[in-house]
Amino acid sequence: MTRIASRVSQLNGEGALAVYSRAKQLERAGRSVIHLELGEPDFHPAAPTVDSLRNAVAAGRDRYCATRGLPALREAIAAYLKRTRRLDVAAEQVLVAPGCKMALSLAMMALIEPGDEVLFPDPGFPIYPSFTRGLGATAVPFGLEEKNQLQPDLDQIAAKITPRTSVIIFNSPNNPTGTVFSARALEKIAEVARKHDLWVISDEIYARILFAGEYQSIRGLPGMAERTVIIDGFSKSFAMTGWRLGYAVAPVHVIDAMDLLVLNTFTCTAEFTQMGAIEALRDSTGAVEAMVEEYRKRRELFVAGLNRIPGFRCQAPQGAFYAWVNIEETGLSAEEVQAILLEEGGVAGIAGAAFGPGGKNYLRFSLVSARNLLEDALERMQRVSLHWRAAVSQQ
Ligand SMILES: Cc1ncc(COP(=O)(O)O)c(C=O)c1O
Structure with a gap:
């Protein structure tokens, strides 16, 4: 029997790619999705x-x-x-x-x-x-x-x-x-x-x-x-x-x-x-600094907005371009929140368990979309948060 070496069975994939393919499927069916799942800058090289x-x-x-x-x-x-x-x-x-x-x-x-x-x-x-x-x-x-x-x-x-x-x-x-x-x-x-x-x-x-x-x-x-x-x-x-x-x-x-x-x-x-x-x-055009400035603005806008969504809690990241959001107070699992956001809200983020068991109660969003899209994403999230608002208000 031809076989695959056992070391391959020890490897895992990356969670972001699974969410990305589901998001693409929804888009092909005519749905609008804001992509905040991949760690890929929306900038291009200078x-x-x-x-x-x-x-x-x-x-x-x-x-x-x-x-x-x-x-x-x-x-x-x-x-x-x-x-x-x-x-x-x-x-x-x-x-x-x-x-x-x-x-x-x-x-x-x-x-x-x-x-x-x-x-x-x-x-x-x-x-x-x-x-x-x-x-x-x-x-x-x-x-x-x-x-x-x-x-x-x-x-x-x-x-x-x-x-x-x-x-x-x-x-x-x-x-x-x-x-x-x-x-x-x-x-x-x-x-x-x-x-x-x-x-x-x-x-x-x-x-x-x-x-x-x-x-x-x-x-x-x-x-x-x-x-x-x-x-x-x-x-x-x-x-x-x-x-x-x-x-x-x-x-x-x-x-x-x-x-x-x-x-x-x-x-x-x-x-x-x-x-x-x-x-x-x-870096003769100062592209890095300009990009970091834009990430900073996105971070301010997005983190403040996330903290206004019932059940979400997010510290401002000190670096990189991710928002790491605690969703424990929604009373739902991160996988459930991920699914509601994507399937109903058209916002793609990743349930934190993709980054290890320590990420169980979190979602990760990448700040790799323009500010108007981040604002749109926040509105969509507010809308679908109806699903868990009752649970939050009971706490
Ligand atoms: C922490 C970390 N290391 C390495 C990489 C991979 O970088 P590259 O695309 O250059 O292989 C990534 C990409 O997401 C990353 O987040």
């Missing part, structure tokens, strides 16, 4: 970035190229991290990959052994536990709970370390909660990592989408450059999701290991997209 890619293709930059990425892009990433995160990174500590997910999976393949234990946030990006299990390791969640302002419970993290723990993965700003890990949380996680000789995989894909303060990377803390792998890329900060461009920053021996994995799998990232990425990092 014009000079697109021009640069076009020129690169015209100039024949469409051949195989360096496995770990174009030297010029790796240099540009190092300079960008200095400029935006005050990190001292050498170009040889950077590896370019087709998307953050690919950079993440290469890092995980390079660092995780079967039987290892890997700590990850719950709620969090569903690929962390999925790919951990796919590598034959055990995924160990740590909570991001409202009682701790959605910050990690540092005692819980310390208590979950065993001799098998090898990696802590986290994402700040976090998808789906919008939490920016506090300076204290980063210091404590770094302390635990140093004490137990652990790797930290710091997914910084939303680092630029920050609503207050300056981004602090755990890699900048004492003793952390040699045990941290940063994952970042172009999908969110530069609205380049479909270009498939990400990168990892890690000690050179980790980059060497990841490079061998690249050679054994996809050979290299497309050269012309990398040429565009160099231009994106230059």
Whole structure:
């Protein structure tokens, strides 16, 4: 019997895609749907970035190229991290990959052994536990709970370390909660990592989408450059999701290991997209700042509106572009609220369990639609909240 390798059965999909296909089905049947389910910016890359890619293709930059990425892009990433995160990174500590997910999976393949234990946030990006299990390791969640302002419970993290723990993965700003890990949380996680000789995989894909303060990377803390792998890329900060461009920053021996994995799998990232990425990092039109300003306005409008809907409670996200809404007081499950919003209201959001058991009483909405659409979505939600208003008023 031909069979599929058992590691595949350990993987899970992503909840957003299931909601998206149902929403598309409704649209095909003539219904109007406001899409707040996917984490895909409604912006497009800045014009000079697109021009640069076009020129690169015209100039024949469409051949195989360096496995770990174009030297010029790796240099540009190092300079960008200095400029935006005050990190001292050498170009040889950077590896370019087709998307953050690919950079993440290469890092995980390079660092995780079967039987290892890997700590990850719950709620969090569903690929962390999925790919951990796919590598034959055990995924160990740590909570991001409202009682701790959605910050990690540092005692819980310390208590979950065993001799098998090898990696802590986290994402700040976090998808789906919008939490920016506090300076204290980063210091404590770094302390635990140093004490137990652990790797930290710091997914910084939303680092630029920050609503207050300056981004602090755990890699900048004492003793952390040699045990941290940063994952970042172009999908969110530069609205380049479909270009498939990400990168990892890690000690050179980790980059060497990841490079061998690249050679054994996809050979290299497309050269012309990398040429565009160099231009994106230059950001000559100030596109990132303008985009973040627009997310800020959407956040203000949408979070205030959500908190006016009976049974909904939402803290303003500190970063990323998601609203994480507690729906416990509706008396319904998040899946029921998700279905009512989509089927009757024409608003697509995702029930939080898609991001782990810690998301059970939540819904995630992406702020990736224009403000007039967000206003429309709020009106629709108010309308269908009739379904649970009686339950809320009894409380
Ligand atoms: C936390 C996090 N990491 C990684 C990714 C994947 O990024 P990319 O599209 O560049 O592979 C996403 C996308 O939603 C994300 O939210």
